[in-house]
Amino acid sequence: MNLETVELTKSFGGVTAVDHATVRFVDGKVNGLIGPNGSGKTTFFNCVTGMIKPDSGSVAYRGKDITKHASDRVARAGIGRSFQLCRVFPRMTVMENLLVAVRHPSVRTLLRSADDEHERERARHWLRRVGIDHLEHAEARNLSYGQQKLLELAGVLMGDPDTIMLDEPAGGVNPALIGRIATLVRELNEEGKTFIIVEHNMEMVMSLCDHVVVFDRGRPIAEGEPSMIQQDPRVLEAYLGV
Numbered sequence: 001m002n003l004e005t006v007e008l009t010k011s012f013g014g015v016t017a018v019d020h021a022t023v024r025f026v027d028g029k030v031n032g033l034i035g036p037n038g039s040g041k042t043t044f045f046n047c048v049t050g051m052i053k054p055d056s057g058s059v060a061y062r063g064k065d066i067t068k069h070a071s072d073r074v075a076r077a078g079i080g081r082s083f084q085l086c087r088v089f090p091r092m093t094v095m096e097n098l099l100v101a102v103r104h105p106s107v108r109t110l111l112r113s114a115d116d117e118h119e120r121e122r123a124r125h126w127l128r129r130v131g132i133d134h135l136e137h138a139e140a141r142n143l144s145y146g147q148q149k150l151l152e153l154a155g156v157l158m159g160d161p162d163t164i165m166l167d168e169p170a171g172g173v174n175p176a177l178i179g180r181i182a183t184l185v186r187e188l189n190e191e192g193k194t195f196i197i198v199e200h201n202m203e204m205v206m207s208l209c210d211h212v213v214v215f216d217r218g219r220p221i222a223e224g225e226p227s228m229i230q231q232d233p234r235v236l237e238a239y240l241g242v
């Protein structure tokens with residue numbers, strides 16, 4: 001067991017975005033989190049990663065309660081995340097973006113933070129891994145949207161997370177870069193990273209995920225292997241509204 005929520009709930013005024021959601025994501029897997037627009041996936045991510053505080057319920061990571069922990073503390077616990085609308089600093093270079101990405105370092109990186117060249121080497125390593133090392137000195141705003149997503153992912157990896165939560169990694173990205181992101185997720189998963197991926201691109205979800213949780217109206221309505229999920233009448237009903 002890796003990441004678990006129990007009865008997690010968050011309302012905005014009259015809208016219950018996450019509604020008593022009890023979900024378990026397993027260590028070592030590529031987990032998918034899917035559901036129709038507005039079903040609460042991003043709010044769920046925000047509650048888990050400390051971006052917003054849930055109204056009630058709990059979040060535990062590797063057996064430790066992290067409910068209502070601030071986002072930097074969640075990151076230090078080993079959970080990294082990307083955003084639906086990619087977050088990079090447009091006027092900073094690619095390298096600078098990665099060096100500021102570690103401003104909330106884990107204890108391990110904190111001990112080494114005096115060693116700037118070491119951090120630069122780590123940054124170059126992740127730039128090579130995501131395939132944009134040739135853009136090290138470019139300003140982030142001059143990268144394509146897909147390249148900015150790869151930069152954001154490299155920034156997440158700089159934090160050395162064990163679990164990586166990606167919010168729509170394929171959204172707005174061209175097919176070639178989607179392929180690169182998928183390959184990277186597979187490789188990193190083989191190297192031990194756990195993934196939880198919110199994604200509307202079903203081809204990507206079905207080919208990449210080992211386990212899929214389906215949200216509807218703020219709570220899980222089905223979960224299982226992708227092939228099972230595709231045939232589940234509850235899932236079809238949630239998507240088609242029949």
Ligand SMILES: Nc1ncnc2c1ncn2[C@@H]1O[C@H](COP(=O)(O)OP(=O)(O)OP(=O)(O)O)[C@@H](O)[C@H]1O
Nearest residue numbers: 012015016017035036037038039040041042043044
């Ligand atoms: N800050 C907010 N203030 C008010 N309502 C919000 C806020 N954030 C989310 N909501 C509402 O909560 C519900 C769930 O939204 P959320 O963005 O979590 O869904 P989602 O499944 O991620 O959607 P999508 O797939 O379209 O990104 C929606 O009805 C949304 O309008």
